[in-house]
Amino acid sequence: xxxxxNCCIHLLPNDLHRQCFxxxxxxxxxxxxxxxxxxxxxxxYTDSKQMKWLAVLEVRTDHCESWNGIFCLRKGKLCSLMFGxxxxxxxxxxxILTGAKHGLLLIPSPFHYGAFASNPSLMDNESLSDMxxxxxxxxxxxxxxxxxxxxxxxxxxxxSKIEFITRQRPDLEELRKQEPHMFSVIPNKFxxxxxxxxxxxxxxxxxxxxxxxxNSYALYSKRFRIIFDYLRKVFWNHLYHYKDKHYRxxxxxxxxxxxxxxxxTTDLYDRLRLHPDVRFSAxxxxxWWTRKRFGIIRLRDGFHDRYPVEDxxxxxDLAAHQIQGVLQSDAVKExxxxxxxxxxxxxxxxxxxxxxxxxxxxxxxxxxxxxxxxDFIHAFQPxxxxxxxxxxxxxxxxxDYLYFASANKSAEDFHEKVAESLQLFESCVLDFSLRAxxxxxxxxxxxxxxxxxxxxxxxxxxxxxxxxxxxILVLRLEDHASNMRYTMHMVFQFLDLGPLSEKQEALIxxxxxSNTRRPEDRSLGPMLPTTKxxxxxxxxxxxxxxxxxxFDDAFLWKRT
Numbered sequence: 001x002x003x004x005x006n007c008c009i010h011l012l013p014n015d016l017h018r019q020c021f022x023x024x025x026x027x028x029x030x031x032x033x034x035x036x037x038x039x040x041x042x043x044x045y046t047d048s049k050q051m052k053w054l055a056v057l058e059v060r061t062d063h064c065e066s067w068n069g070i071f072c073l074r075k076g077k078l079c080s081l082m083f084g085x086x087x088x089x090x091x092x093x094x095x096i097l098t099g100a101k102h103g104l105l106l107i108p109s110p111f112h113y114g115a116f117a118s119n120p121s122l123m124d125n126e127s128l129s130d131m132x133x134x135x136x137x138x139x140x141x142x143x144x145x146x147x148x149x150x151x152x153x154x155x156x157x158x159x160s161k162i163e164f165i166t167r168q169r170p171d172l173e174e175l176r177k178q179e180p181h182m183f184s185v186i187p188n189k190f191x192x193x194x195x196x197x198x199x200x201x202x203x204x205x206x207x208x209x210x211x212x213x214x215n216s217y218a219l220y221s222k223r224f225r226i227i228f229d230y231l232r233k234v235f236w237n238h239l240y241h242y243k244d245k246h247y248r249x250x251x252x253x254x255x256x257x258x259x260x261x262x263x264x265t266t267d268l269y270d271r272l273r274l275h276p277d278v279r280f281s282a283x284x285x286x287x288w289w290t291r292k293r294f295g296i297i298r299l300r301d302g303f304h305d306r307y308p309v310e311d312x313x314x315x316x317d318l319a320a321h322q323i324q325g326v327l328q329s330d331a332v333k334e335x336x337x338x339x340x341x342x343x344x345x346x347x348x349x350x351x352x353x354x355x356x357x358x359x360x361x362x363x364x365x366x367x368x369x370x371x372x373x374x375d376f377i378h379a380f381q382p383x384x385x386x387x388x389x390x391x392x393x394x395x396x397x398x399x400d401y402l403y404f405a406s407a408n409k410s411a412e413d414f415h416e417k418v419a420e421s422l423q424l425f426e427s428c429v430l431d432f433s434l435r436a437x438x439x440x441x442x443x444x445x446x447x448x449x450x451x452x453x454x455x456x457x458x459x460x461x462x463x464x465x466x467x468x469x470x471x472i473l474v475l476r477l478e479d480h481a482s483n484m485r486y487t488m489h490m491v492f493q494f495l496d497l498g499p500l501s502e503k504q505e506a507l508i509x510x511x512x513x514s515n516t517r518r519p520e521d522r523s524l525g526p527m528l529p530t531t532k533x534x535x536x537x538x539x540x541x542x543x544x545x546x547x548x549x550x551f552d553d554a555f556l557w558k559r560t
Contacts, residue, residue: 148530151419154426155537161429162541164457169465170371175379178361178371182309186252186380191327194339195496197381198251198323203239211235211248215314216307217283220297227282231317238321240328249320249327250313253281254342255385255495256377258463259351260453262399263391264477267514269346271488274508277340277497279319285347288312289373294356303359319343342495351388352452352459355441367436378466385495386467391477392557393454393543394535398527401449409524415531417448422538425451434458454539457546464549474550478557485509 176183190197205211210232212218218228240247257265257272266284273280286292292307319341326339350373357369377384390396401414424447428437437443438452438459463472473494480487488509492500500508526532547555 148533151422151534152537154422155534157426158422158429158538159541162434164461164545165433165435167368167372167435167462167465170375172379175371175375179376182376183379185309185313188380193337194323194327196251196254196319196323196339196342198249198320200240200247201250203246203248207236212314215311216292216305217286217311217315220304224283227318228314231314234321235317238317238324240324248317249324251316251320251323251343252313252381253316253345253384255344255387256350257344257346257348257387257389259348259388259459260390260396260456261348262396262403263348263389264480265346265348265389268387268389268475268480268491269344270514271484271508271511272344272491274504274511275492275497275500276504277342278495279322279341279343281315281343281345282318283315285349286312286315286345287347287349287353288315289377290347290349290353291356294360296356316343340498342497351463354439355444357439358441367432367440369439372439372462374463374466384467384471386463386472387491387494388456388460388472388474389477389480390456390474390555393456393539394532394557396454397449397451397535400453402524411525411528411531414449415528418451418531418534421447421449421451422534435462451538455542457542457549460546460549474555476554479554481513 187199190199203211212228212232215228217224235248238248240249257269259265269280269284272278287296288307288311291297292312293309295303295306297304323339323341323343326341354369354372357371361369361371397418398414401417402409405413424443425437428440428443432440435458438455444450444452460472460474473490475487475490485505543556547553
């Protein structure tokens, strides 16, 4: 049913205005009709059916309609325009509210995350992707601060709370209680005639048994299945047969490249594996010590089944086959020579990522983890060697942002994320120790940029509580980029690798750099000068302590 705006009464189905009841009599006049003459009044007569409001705007007129009808038509269009504006306003309000809640806004949210979750029980059975929910909007509703003086006050508060306190190292029995299966698999002594830590393990399967059927790396990633398909084919040929029993050679890495991300670890890995005496795990970054052994595949996906230590050892089978070939050679058997092949592992999360501890280890002290990754590595490999590659933490953070951010990347967006992260970090250090904040999963997942990864000295000091200083080689990416030959020689000497021919050395040192910044990220340009000044102030006390620990002022990064 349509409605006559001019006369405001029912029309017949054919919608002819001339047949309109009441008005269209033989003597009808718009000027005399009391209904048509009404000013600014549009009474509506509807039947029992619900009337659609938009139907009022659908107007039918004939060519002989008066100026009063045209005026009503314009009023209909005006109502339509006003209705459209109302709808747009509601849509924008909805976008702002939901965007602020989920962090999807193109502009910063006016909320400041304040409350720090200090009770680990609040986070039981939650996925890592949900940890950000523990930070609720502050009651003060503080907007993100953009001006340098205001953010400088936040940094001054953080600096005033910095204390480098030596952690208490757990004893071996406590570690055994936490990971009994791991200690049952890895022995406390290794083969004396191998430079790399290896041992023989009895294999109880037969020729039809698939030794990698349950390996989690093969099950969860298609990329690794080709590697394991090859290992299946050659597995039986590399077993050691002795007194009707079969043994397989198991190995752990001799050295670890433990950090940091976006500091040149991939380039170092690519060059080191060109050395004839160096082998690596089947995949570059297994992340077993920090993530996979806890059942973390991707941080956003939460927890899965934990990867047993056997799955991790499988990744070194290719290298173990080559080491076994050397051990069974006549030169080693008859002349008593050692195997000089060493295995490396290059997970850049090993140095800093202890985020999963809160879900598995009890008896924490004031929010600090009772056990760290290095405690377990040292328990099995007290002679392991560790390589750390660092770079200016300010530039590292920007590179990290460009690499991992998925959309809306810009220098301005980076600035806003830095401001938010600093406020979150300040909220934590006001109530907790520096170590508790650095290793807190909730805080680290809430910060939009990974500020904590650049706090190198906090992690290094914790590694030095279990490993000797001469077991750790710390390099700078800036030195590696400017004089690659020199840094690679430092690595070769640190790992006690044999001499190279000129051709081998040229192949290692003159290869193109790996994992450089993508062209689309280069087009975004550098960070804002204000952002750089803010980050310089934030990292300065940590860099100062790092330079003191390493006795090298180059780690102040004053010239970058």
